[in-house]
Amino acid sequence: MVLKRPRRALCFIVPALLAMLWLLHAAWTVANLIVDQIGAGTLPLDPVLIQQQIEATNTGPGGNLAAAVLLVAWLASILDALFVKP
Structure with a gap:
């Protein structure tokens, strides 16, 4: 399986996807x-x-908020991948 933590991944994917769709x-x-x-x-x-x-x-x-959501989701997913133990 590619995603070892699918629920955690959804915490990043869903807000980022909604923000991208809004933009x-x-x-x-x-x-x-x-x-x-x-x-x-x-x-x-x-x-x-x-x-x-x-x-x-x-x-x-809304544009600034959506951009901020994208940035936070991206940075949080990187930090999660680097520092959170499986």
């Missing part, structure tokens, strides 16, 4: 908004203006 959904939503604006002609194909529009789109504090 992907937020990115997809912003990308669709930008594409719709370009298609409607309200946003020209200028990389600087597109970047400014992306930065102006506020996804709330």
Whole structure:
């Protein structure tokens, strides 16, 4: 068996997966908004203006929280692999 501690692994995988899905959904939503604006002609194909529009789109504090969850899950899984005895 590859996973010797599957329940402990789920403690890292589930939060990281949920955070990643949230980040992907937020990115997809912003990308669709930008594409719709370009298609409607309200946003020209200028990389600087597109970047400014992306930065102006506020996804709330969820993005930072999701990134923090990913970082904590990653670091905790490394520390678990290195220091916790089976």
